[in-house]
Amino acid sequence: MTIRSEPGHGRPDPGLDAIMSERRQLINVAYRLLGSLTEAEDAVQEGFTRWYAMSRREQDAIASPGAWLTTVVGRICLNLLGSARARRETYVGEWIPEPLPERTEWIGARPGGAVVDPADRITLDESVNLAFLVMLDAMTPAERVAFILHDVFCHSFAEVAEVVGRTPAACRQLASSARRRIRASRPSATPAAQRARVVGDFKQAWEAKDIDALIRLLDPDATAIADGGGLATTFLHPIRGGERIAHAWVEIARRRTGDTTLVERTVNGQPGLVTRQDGVTVTVFAFDVVGERIQRIWVVRNPEKLRRWTTD
Numbered sequence: 001m002t003i004r005s006e007p008g009h010g011r012p013d014p015g016l017d018a019i020m021s022e023r024r025q026l027i028n029v030a031y032r033l034l035g036s037l038t039e040a041e042d043a044v045q046e047g048f049t050r051w052y053a054m055s056r057r058e059q060d061a062i063a064s065p066g067a068w069l070t071t072v073v074g075r076i077c078l079n080l081l082g083s084a085r086a087r088r089e090t091y092v093g094e095w096i097p098e099p100l101p102e103r104t105e106w107i108g109a110r111p112g113g114a115v116v117d118p119a120d121r122i123t124l125d126e127s128v129n130l131a132f133l134v135m136l137d138a139m140t141p142a143e144r145v146a147f148i149l150h151d152v153f154c155h156s157f158a159e160v161a162e163v164v165g166r167t168p169a170a171c172r173q174l175a176s177s178a179r180r181r182i183r184a185s186r187p188s189a190t191p192a193a194q195r196a197r198v199v200g201d202f203k204q205a206w207e208a209k210d211i212d213a214l215i216r217l218l219d220p221d222a223t224a225i226a227d228g229g230g231l232a233t234t235f236l237h238p239i240r241g242g243e244r245i246a247h248a249w250v251e252i253a254r255r256r257t258g259d260t261t262l263v264e265r266t267v268n269g270q271p272g273l274v275t276r277q278d279g280v281t282v283t284v285f286a287f288d289v290v291g292e293r294i295q296r297i298w299v300v301r302n303p304e305k306l307r308r309w310t311t312d
Contacts, residue, residue, distance in 0.1 A: 022066045023048075025153075026073050032148050033077040034084075035097030035133050037308070043080065047073040067159065074145060074163035081141035092230030094238065096298050097133040098305040099284045102266035127152045129268045130286040130298050135185055139178050146171045147178035192271075195289040196264075199271040202287070202294060203264060209250045218242030219293040229302030232282070245297065274309065281309035 023044060030040035047069050051059070062068045088095050126132060127148075136144050142164050149155040149163065150171070157168035157175075164171055198217060205213035222242045228234035239245050256262075257277070265274040267286045275283035284306060288296035300306065 022069050025066075026069060029070065029148065029153055030073055030077050031100075032127055032133070032136070032152060033074070033145060034080060035137060036305075037098050037100065038304075039080060040077075043073050043076045046076055070149075070155070071159070071162045074149060078141055078145050078163065081144065092228070093234070093236040094225045094227050095137075095229075096225060096227035096300050096305075097130060097137065099130065099267050099272075099286060099298075099300050099309075100128070101309055102269075126269075129270045131186075131288045131296065132182075133268070134298070135182055139181060140174075142166070143174045143178040143181075146174035147182075150175045151179065190289050190291060194292070195287070196271040198289045198292060198294060199273065199287050200264060203262060203273055206249055206253055207262060209253050211246050211250055214246035214249060215243055217292075217294055218245055219290070219295045222293070222295055222297070224248070224297040224299065226299035227302050227305070229304065231303055232301035234299060234301045242293075281306050284309060 026044045026047065027037075027040050030043045031037050034040050034043065050072055051065070051069060059065070136148070139147070145164055146157075146160050149160045150157060157171045160171040160175075161168045164174070166174070202214065202217050205217060220242045221240070222245055224235075224239040224245045226234040226236075228236075235248070239248055260275060260277045260282075263274050263276065265272055265284075267274075267284055270286065271289075272287060273285040274281055275285075282301065282303075284300045286298040286300070287294050
């Protein structure tokens with residue numbers, strides 16, 4: 001066990017490993033709550049700051065540091081979710097959750113920073129794909145927190161109540177409401193191999209500038225949404241309709257320069273595409289595939305959301 005001095009106290013902190021072991025779980029929770037890994041890391045860091053701001057006596061009085069940290073970080077995220085709605089009113093264009101590379105990539109290390117421990121990889125499962133995160137973003141902050149903590153991370157409603165500041169019965173209703181929203185908007189699951197094949201066919205048709213093939217792969221009512229955050233050129237409003245999207249994507253292909261490459265990559269655990277220019281990732285494409293067709297495309301070009309894609 002690693003033991004080091006607690007900041008400002010000059011004596012061993014035997015509980016440090018136990019506290020730090022919670023970091024991965026806390027970041028997994030916070031990312032699903034906020035849709036931003038950068039904000040999730042900041043929320044978790046704030047939770048640790050509050051822990052170490054307490055005296056040793058106050059720390060020793062807490063029976064479960066992990067539960068305490070989850071409650072504190074959950075409250076921080078709840079507050080951030082409330083303020084995020086106001087911030088997004090001034091956001092340039094559409095806002096899309098921050099995409100994550102495949103599970104072999106690190107989290108926690110920012111540009112110029114040190115590589116973090118392998119235990120800090122984020123867990124990529126169904127609750128973290130872009131389609132799911134977009135659905136979560138349509139919920140109220142309280143619904144989102146109650147649903148994620150209870151349905152995804154299996155916390156009791158009594159524990160959720162400590163975070164949300166409502167009764168366990170009220171939290172049960174919040175989670176139930178969130179569950180109904182998801183059931184109403186989630187189609188039946190498409191097998192992973194089938195999703196990968198459809199995205200691969202889309203890439204091939206796009207590179208060939210084959211409009212007819214693209215139209216066949218796109219649902220007639222498909223939607224494409226882009227997020228440049230005012231920091232990268234992209235379309236500001238959603239493109240609706242498979243045929244319109246196909247023509248737009250062919251136009252994008254025609255404008256592509258010789259130093260740009262398009263590669264298949266995993267995006268939040270799902271088949272996706274990445275555009276690289278001079279070796280730097282400039283665009284991440286995530287897809288919602290239902291059956292044999294693409295229903296939604298999310299295009300992330302905001303460079304602040306692509307920092308973790310530039311070192312792979």
